[in-house]
Amino acid sequence: MIAGIRSMVQLASAPAWKGYIIAHPGYTDEHVMEYVRENTVTIWKPVGTCAMAAADASKGEGVVDNRLRVKGAQGLRVGDASVFPRMPAGHPTAPVYMIAERASDLIREDWLTGYRGLEAVRVFCDTTLRQRWTRSYGVHALSLLGELMSQELGS
Incomplete structure (x- = not known):
């Protein structure tokens, strides 16, 4: 420095x-x-606090797997910038949208293939990441999950 x-x-x-x-x-x-x-100060857009490990990584690396599931926990996924292994070159909004959309696809896929466990998208909000846009993406994914569950239970 x-x-x-x-x-x-x-x-x-x-x-x-x-x-x-x-x-x-x-x-x-x-x-x-x-x-x-x-x-x-931080850059106000911290990432990587729950980083995804590479497919060939050892078991001790990373917090989430390639389906955004938290290792060692059941029914918990992370669907925001905290899964990025490092900061994207540009603004993180678009990549966060992509992660949230992917999380909702993965949850839907698991639901439709018979997985009936409680599944939720956990939006990581540490003290420096309290911005509404991050929380709203997670809420979007959760609302999609709720719609799928009510459709499935209603039929």
């Missing part, structure tokens, strides 16, 4: 920036680390 900030200070000190950037007082490494501690 210190080396990166020092590089940025050196870049900002170039003659091309004269008049645009106010000179800094020449911080010590301790000042830089204090700045980093006080000003480092």
Whole structure:
């Protein structure tokens, strides 16, 4: 971190920036680390907290399998950005939609093939991921599940 900030200070000190950037007082490494501690924040779109393991991964890797089921738990799936192994290159909205749609397809498939266990999409919302769009995708998948179950039970 210190080396990166020092590089940025050196870049900002170039003659091309004269008049645009106010000179800094020449911080010590301790000042830089204090700045980093006080000003480092998440990117507000954390991913990978329940990452999916690769198909050939060992049993200890990953939290969910390729059907978005939480390993070691019954009737629990994760259907949001927390299953991504790493942050997508662009904004995560479209990939989150895809995961939620895939989760609803998997739940529907299991339901229609005879699986009658309680199945739900768990939307991971840690303290930094309380955005309404993430929760609404999970709610969408759950509403699809509810429709399927009521159709099946009603017939």
